[in-house]
Amino acid sequence: MNSRKKTPFSSLENRMRVPRDRRAAGKDTGSLWRRIPGLGAGLIVVAALGLVAWSFVPGFAAREAQPERAQKTRSKSVAQRQQPRSTPPDTTYLAALMDAATTGGADVLSTGDSYDDFPSVAEASDGTVYVAYAAYYDKHDQIRLHRRFSNGVWSTRTHVPLVQARPDIWMPQIAVDAKDRVWVIWSEQVGAGDPRSAPQPGNWDLYARAYIDGRWGPLVRLTNDPKPDINHHVFTDRGRNIHVVWQAHPNNNGDIQYCRFDGERWSKPLIITSDAASDWYPRGAVDRQGVVWIAFDSYRNGDYDVFLTSVTGTKIGDVIPIATSKYYEAHATVACTPDGRVWVAWEQGGYNWGKDQGYWLRREKRNRGTALGSARSVRVACYFNRKVWAGPDASEAFPVGARGRATASAELASGPDGRLWLRLRQMIRARQRRRSRKAWTEQVTWLTPQGWAPAVTLPASAGRISVFSRIHPAADGSLLVAYSCDARAVENYHRPIHDNVLFRRIDKPADEVGLPELRAYEPPEGPANIPPWNAKTEAERVTAIRSHRVTIAGVEHRIVRGDLHRHTELSWDVGPGNDGSYLDFYRYMIDVAAMDFGAITDHQGGGHYAYWWWLTEKSADLYYLPPRFVPLYGYERSAKFPNGHRNIFHAYRGVPVFPFQITLDQSGVFPGIGSGALVENDTKLLYQYLHGTGGIAISHTSGTSTMGTDWRDNDPVIEPVVEIYQGCRNSYETLGGPRVHSQDAPPQRAPGGFQKAGLVWNAYAKGYRLGTIASSDHGSTHISYALVYTPKADRQAILDSIRKRHTYGATDNLIVTFEANGHFMGDEFATSELPTLKLEATGTGKIAQIDLIRNNEYIYTAKPNKRRISLKYTDMKPVKGTSWYYFRLVQEDGEVAWCSPVWVNRE
Structure with a gap:
């Protein structure tokens, strides 16, 4: 435990000033920045004017007796070197963050002047490490690039020249080619009009630019489709050719496309999938034979499933089902090990994910789906000899008491020694004012002959589930990790303070490289009391309502x-x-x-x-x-x-x-x-x-x-x-x-x-x-x-x-049309004629009852007991002045539709 004297929190309150947008975030003035989760046993940190208080919270152990990097001479983070000795008030939180990070063996690259996120990491042939990330600054995005010198010191950041001066960018990623040129690839929105005077949308395309011998090379546009090209993944092969896969939308459906850089030129986009259903978030890896493997998830079966395909040259392989149950299976990642195995990891979530569920269905015991944030866990499998084999349970990397916690956002990578690495995020909870607050922390494990090694919790890593961190196996057998956090405190685990980018190297494990015994993958069975969703019937109903005119x-x-x-x-x-x-x-x-x-x-x-x-x-x-x-x-x-x-x-x-x-x-x-x-x-x-x-x-x-x-x-x-x-x-x-x-x-x-x-x-x-x-x-x-x-x-x-x-x-x-005297529902009109109300409806089941309401009174009820109805009603005794009329429909199965009223002013 740190031996520095504990400073009472109350004595710091008047010394800590928060920037306006963080002050607006609802922080407790007396508990700002006290705890930076994810370090050791849950390090609690308060820093102001150089004073730091430490204590520990059980349950967040990093599973390392002594962080290996912390035992060496610590390198100075960018923030440490660029901040004056007395930290400015608006970056006070950085002192706590840096202390937590560096004690856990990590470096903080952020300097507090921007919100930093979506990092990527790569290594040159001489071992030089580069990290790029997105920075939100002054109401626009930047891409910032850092270099780590051989003595462990980080360079001052440089900014990547983008297409526009004040751009929107998405997911900057980097790769180093065979000539040690550092390529940055990103998606940028170009052509958006002025929000008020000409609010037309822009177009998201992929761009690339190389950092060569101290200068930036020319801008390369990789895509030019008028629909979004986003969610890209950049990876390299053994020859350091650069490969990119992404999610394109040429027909408003998510399709997978691919291109590569062979050291001389970028190829044109190759269409990998063009299914009528959406394909999402592709990830790629290259095996020892040069075959490109692409994992993605798709809605082609009426629920999210994970698939694998390959590219050899320009030849596209078959689409291979990996995980195709009725559970949520998405956010796939892929890695290739030297033994010829293609490893895939994904998130498994709830059954009938996103389908019918809510308060009334729950109280009537009619829920048929699961919530979007329902419990999920990372699953791992490998494709080998044309079969899918189940990998070890990733939860076994955690202490017994933590194995039930949700895990998500996995990333696989294979090192030069054949070691399989797995990065994932794990949900942790903290009780606050009778409520359970949640955050997600970064975890890293690796495969051994006994299964997954005890996970390493990255220090100061708590944040959103949607953080896209990156890992890169280094040539020396260690693992480079670039990740982000939002510096939230344990007392307010749901509240961000400021987004930052960090780096950590995990030293080469002493464990033997090898595989445990694998078994054939078996998809999970669905719950006995909930039938699979009828996607075909729903699709027909959606087509009908979209076709209605x-x-x-x-x-x-x-x-x-x-x-x-x-x-x-x-x-x-x-x-x-x-x-x-x-x-x-x-x-x-x-x-x-x-x-x-x-x-x-x-x-x-x-x-x-x-x-x-x-x-x-x-x-x-x-x-x-x-x-x-x-x-x-x-x-x-x-x-x-x-x-x-x-x-x-x-x-x-x-x-x-x-x-x-x-x-x-x-x-x-x-x-x-x-x-x-x-x-x-x-x-x-x-x-x-x-x-x-x-x-x-x-x-x-x-x-x-x-x-x-x-x-x-x-x-x-x-x-x-x-x-x-x-x-x-x-x-x-x-x-x-x-x-x-x-x-x-x-x-x-x-x-x-x-x-x-x-x-x-x-x-x-x-x-x-x-x-x-x-x-x-x-x-x-x-x-x-x-x-x-x-x-x-x-x-x-x-x-x-x-x-x-x-x-x-x-x-x-339900398809519902309601008119009154030629005026549509929602309209107000004056007339001397009798109000004649017309209702046409097509239900998803039999319509059991129709009520017509006038001025908050029921004036007509029908019980058609059929799916399609056409009804006309004339109010023979209209009320003088203004009256409002509307129809309410209730189906036999309890489904309901409420029309907007018409307001009739009787002349």
Whole structure:
């Protein structure tokens, strides 16, 4: 244990000043930066003005008795050399981070002036190490490159010249060719218009540039398809030829493409897969015979499965199934060992991943799917002699008490001595204020004749699940690791402080290189009480609803299906566990739910953390695939009752998250998730802000006592629709309505509590013009849809259609059309004629009941008991003045659709 004197935390409080965006992240002023997890037994660090306090937390052992690198003369990290002796206030956290990292044998490359992420590492023939990474700085990206000298000192960073001056970049990776030229390969968005005046999207293409003898070579464009070329993986063969595989979208489907650099020129892209379904995240390796092996996951079977294929020259091999059960099998990685084995690792997640599950189905014992962040674990297999063999269980690399923890984000690599290395991330938890907070830490193990060696926990590695670290086996048998963290503290394990890039070398293990006995791989069996998902039936229903057309005001409209309330790992309350990564949001939306539009709506765009909001908005551009999928820019603003939670949306990028307007009787830090201590006109100020930015707000969970509202505020321009139902909880239509909390049950039994004032009928009674949608919120999947009639499938058209209230909400893929006197649902009109209401619907099952509501009263009920209905109803006794009408449909199987009302002004 460190012998330095412990400094009381309280004595540091007034000496630590936090930059604005980290202050907004809701840190505890008295507990900032105390613990940097992942070191030794969970090192707890506090640093300010050169004072550091240490203690230990059980359960986070690195499995090394003494970190080998730490016993040697430590090299100075970039941050140590570039920071003055007295650390500036805005980088105080770096002192703690550096101490934790270097004690664990790692170097910190970050200097605190940017948010650093997505590192890559490579080694030259003379042993020189290079690390490149993405840096978010001053509202744009940079790529920074460092060199490690032979004495262990790191060079000052250099910046890679990119295509644009203030670019968007994705996943910079490096490789060193046979002439020791350092190549940097990245994806960059080029051609995006001004967000306000010309918000057309740009195009993501792959680019490369080499660092040669102290200068940068010419820019090389590797792809030029008008759709995104992203999620690339760079690797080399024994001759140091450079290979690149990536995810292309030539037909709005994820396809795998490949190119190589032979030392003289880059080849043209080679199409590896062109299946109608999406193929994701390819990873590659080259065997001793020069065969390129590519592992990827695909939705071609109606769920995510792992496949392997090969390239010899320009000849593409067969697609080989590796893991094809009904469980989630994705994020594959591949390595080739000298004995001819091709090793593949992947994440195995829940059964029927992302399919029907949520609060009402759970209480009725009808859940048929699993949440996006459901428990997962890394699986390993090898392909040899045309058979798939199961590798040792990776969980055995951890202590017995830690083997049940989730693992993910694996990477395999084969060293020059034939050793198989495995890097993976493991979820760890910390209790905080009666809640379990979660983070993911970096782990490294290697294969021995006895199985996986005890894992090494990389120091100060806690962060998101979606961190893409890289490993590179060095020529001397050691392993080079470049990784990132966000310096979160154990007390607030869900809250990032600042993203940084680190490097560590793991010395060559003393273990013998070899294999344990392998057995044939057997896919896991599904649970006995849940049948496999019928992907064919769902695909037919999606095709039907996408093909449906109506004419509104002389213009043809189609239905687009979306989800406008989804959380990810970037939401601090639940996200790091049950909601999955912000990147897996897109595979769920595009494939599993087959949505046409949607948005990530994390609390305050990731808790007022500037970098997470940048990642959120950037990801919406990475997966902009109209008309297949149109991401909007969104976040949740969680003002507590009576103001109410609202989701905020824009059609263009770069609008700052609107902060909470806090009353001055509060003290402490700025809230990053939700707040109730708001000025009286907080919601009105939000409306004013959105009038200036062109955004909209959508109220949700209106009938809860914690998140709801009493409908004290409304702006029909800014707030055109309401989330009447969410899969995570209840419907908030009216008492006695389907999936509404029972008035006979105690309010506290409702998720989020219950209060009548927030029911949607009360908003209608106040004269509010609100259309309806449904969406998910935390955890729930595949049972809540926002359906919008729009003339075009682009961002602005979809938002404009929502403003017109040409929407309905549903729990399944019901097709519903509702008109009144030639006006579409959501419209308001004046007439002297009798209101004639027309409803046409196609259910996913038999429609058991149709209710027509006028002015919050039931005026007509039908029980057709058939799947397709066409209904016309004339109100023979209309009410004078303004009346609102809408239909509600309930199927025999309990699925529901809520139409937006029409407002009829009787002349």
